[in-house]
Amino acid sequence: MAEISGTANLPPSGENQSETSERLWVAFVTATVALLVVVVVFTSVHWGFHPPSQVETIDSTSLHKGGEFSEANLGTVVAPDGSAVVRVVAQQYTFVPNCIVVPAGKPVTIRLASADVVHGFIVEGTNVNAMVVPGYVTTVHTTFQEPGERLMPCHEFCGVGHQAMWAHVRIVEASRFPTGADKQKAVNCAS
Amino acid sequence: MTTDDEIDKARLAQVLAEVPKGSVVVAVTAIAIVVAIWFAFYFYAFLPRGPIG
Numbered sequence: 554m555a556e557i558s559g560t561a562n563l564p565p566s567g568e569n570q571s572e573t574s575e576r577l578w579v580a581f582v583t584a585t586v587a588l589l590v591v592v593v594v595f596t597s598v599h600w601g602f603h604p605p606s607q608v609e610t611i612d613s614t615s616l617h618k619g620g621e622f623s624e625a626n627l628g629t630v631v632a633p634d635g636s637a638v639v640r641v642v643a644q645q646y647t648f649v650p651n652c653i654v655v656p657a658g659k660p661v662t663i664r665l666a667s668a669d670v671v672h673g674f675i676v677e678g679t680n681v682n683a684m685v686v687p688g689y690v691t692t693v694h695t696t697f698q699e700p701g702e703r704l705m706p707c708h709e710f711c712g713v714g715h716q717a718m719w720a721h722v723r724i725v726e727a728s729r730f731p732t733g734a735d736k737q738k739a740v741n742c743a744s
Numbered sequence: 745m746t747t748d749d750e751i752d753k754a755r756l757a758q759v760l761a762e763v764p765k766g767s768v769v770v771a772v773t774a775i776a777i778v779v780a781i782w783f784a785f786y787f788y789a790f791l792p793r794g795p796i797g
Contacts, residue, residue: 694797
């Protein structure tokens with residue numbers, strides 16, 4: 554060893570130092586990834602944040618003939634507890650109904666079905682964002698906190714009229730929804 | 745006289761003994777920035793946009 558130039562002052566534990574720094578680095582990166590995973594799991598479990606589901610199937614060719622997405626059912630129905638279910642049909646090149654009204658501060662379930670091709674929808678300024686695939690029902694649960702009006706465009710290219718396909722979501726005070734016998738009737742902005 | 749293997753080991757030991765602190769600082773800073781941006785989006789964009797399920 555003494556014959557090798559420049560090695561006289563070598564620390565005896567050079568490799569160990571390097572291994573130590575690598576172990577520290579692996580621990581640091583592992584801790585960083587673990588922190589992000591913990592935050593994601595906490596968000597999912599504690600607040601119930603989940604990706605929208607698309608597991609229910611439906612016959613997209615017969616939506617208009619009856620069933621859940623028949624014309625009379627499209628719009629918003631408010632349950633006795635104040636929560637709302639919104640049913641919407643996406644088709645080239647519009648959403649039906651084209652203006653959705655929902656209560657502020659109440660749980661809202663949005664259910665969409667496509668009558669033709671793949672569509673998508675996003676409610677501006679919220680996490681509501683999902684695809685609408687023919688043959689499946691897209692279900693999204695959310696709560697709109699502040700009253701106001703938000704755009705809801707189609708965000709999956711669905712044909713030559715795609716750029717003109719959007720709806721409005723009008724968020725109003727829960728007290729403005731129908732009560733009594735009319736409560737089970739589906740409503741929209743025009744109601 | 746030493747063999748080539750001994751020379752390599754000695755040089756390797758010398759290189760390994762000098763942990764590049766600058767690169768460690770750069771790497772830690774880079775990851776810290778990325779994680780900070782992730783949390784910024786989480787707290788200032790994702791959560792304010794409301795629940796989703």
